[in-house]
Amino acid sequence: MIYALKGQVVRVSDPYLYFSLKSVIFRFIVVRSKEYKLNEETTLFIYKVFYNEKEYVFAFKExxxxxxxxxxxxxxxxxxxxxxxxxxxxxxxxxxxxxxxxxxxxxxxxxxxxxxxxxxxxxxxxxxxxxxxxxVNSPIVEDAFIALSKLGYLKSEIKEAYKKIESLKIEDLEELILTMLEVLNNER
The missing domain is CATH 1.10.150.20 (5' to 3' exonuclease, C-terminal subdomain)
Incomplete structure (x- = not known):
C-alpha cells in the first residue's frame, strides 16, 4: 500500500487534486483544496478506502x-x-x-x-x-515542550506558559517557542 507520495500539484478541482509524479498523474480526494497551489512541490499522505464496491483515495498534506x-x-x-x-x-x-x-x-x-x-x-x-x-495535541506543541525542557524549564512552568498563549493558535514552531520564552522570562 502506498503511504506517501512526493510530487507536484498540477490541477485543483474541489474536492479533487491532480498530482504529478514524473509521468503519471493521480487524482486524489483532498480536504480544504484551496490550501493547495498549482505547480507546488509537496508530499501527500495517502489513504485508500473501499466503500460500496468503489475505491476512494484520499490525500492529506500532513x-x-x-x-x-x-x-x-x-x-x-x-x-x-x-x-x-x-x-x-x-x-x-x-x-x-x-x-x-x-x-x-x-x-x-x-x-x-x-x-x-x-x-x-x-x-x-x-x-x-x-x-x-x-x-491530537499538535506535534509542534510537543516539540516546543521538548525544546523548552532542554533549556532547563520545568514541565509545570512550560504548561503554565502554554495555557496563557494557547488561544493565539500559533502553528509555527519557532514562533511558538519564542512566544513561550517571552512568557517564561516575564515570570522569572
Missing part, C-alpha cells in the same frame, strides 16, 4: 491529518463522506481544539453530523488522551 481521518472512520456512524465533511469544515488545529474542549457549538453549522455522532466523536477522542495531553 501525516497527522491522515491519522485523524483514520480515527474518524473508527467512530460508529461516521463514514468516509462525513469524515471528509468534518475535515473540510475547518483547519486541523481548529477541529482538534473544538474536539478537545467538546465544543458542540463549533459543529452546529456542519450539515449531516448528528448530535449522537458528535457525542461519539468526543467520547472516542477522549478515550485516546493520556494523562498529560489531549489526543
Amino acid at each position: 501525516e497527522k491529518e491522515r491519522h485523524f481521518f483514520v480515527e474518524l472512520l473508527k467512530i460508529n456512524g461516521i463514514g468516509i463522506k462525513t469524515a471528509h465533511k468534518i475535515m473540510s469544515y475547518a483547519t486541523f488545529f481548529d477541529l482538534v481544539t473544538a474536539i478537545n474542549s467538546e465544543n458542540h457549538a463549533f459543529f452546529t453549522k456542519l450539515k449531516g453530523v448528528r448530535k449522537t455522532n458528535l457525542e461519539d466523536l468526543f467520547r472516542h477522542f477522549n478515550k485516546k488522551q493520556n494523562k498529560h495531553q489531549k489526543l
Whole structure:
C-alpha cells in the first residue's frame, strides 16, 4: 500500500487534486483544496478506502491529518463522506481544539453530523488522551515542550506558559517557542 507520495500539484478541482509524479498523474480526494497551489512541490499522505464496491483515495498534506481521518472512520456512524465533511469544515488545529474542549457549538453549522455522532466523536477522542495531553495535541506543541525542557524549564512552568498563549493558535514552531520564552522570562 502506498503511504506517501512526493510530487507536484498540477490541477485543483474541489474536492479533487491532480498530482504529478514524473509521468503519471493521480487524482486524489483532498480536504480544504484551496490550501493547495498549482505547480507546488509537496508530499501527500495517502489513504485508500473501499466503500460500496468503489475505491476512494484520499490525500492529506500532513501525516497527522491522515491519522485523524483514520480515527474518524473508527467512530460508529461516521463514514468516509462525513469524515471528509468534518475535515473540510475547518483547519486541523481548529477541529482538534473544538474536539478537545467538546465544543458542540463549533459543529452546529456542519450539515449531516448528528448530535449522537458528535457525542461519539468526543467520547472516542477522549478515550485516546493520556494523562498529560489531549489526543491530537499538535506535534509542534510537543516539540516546543521538548525544546523548552532542554533549556532547563520545568514541565509545570512550560504548561503554565502554554495555557496563557494557547488561544493565539500559533502553528509555527519557532514562533511558538519564542512566544513561550517571552512568557517564561516575564515570570522569572
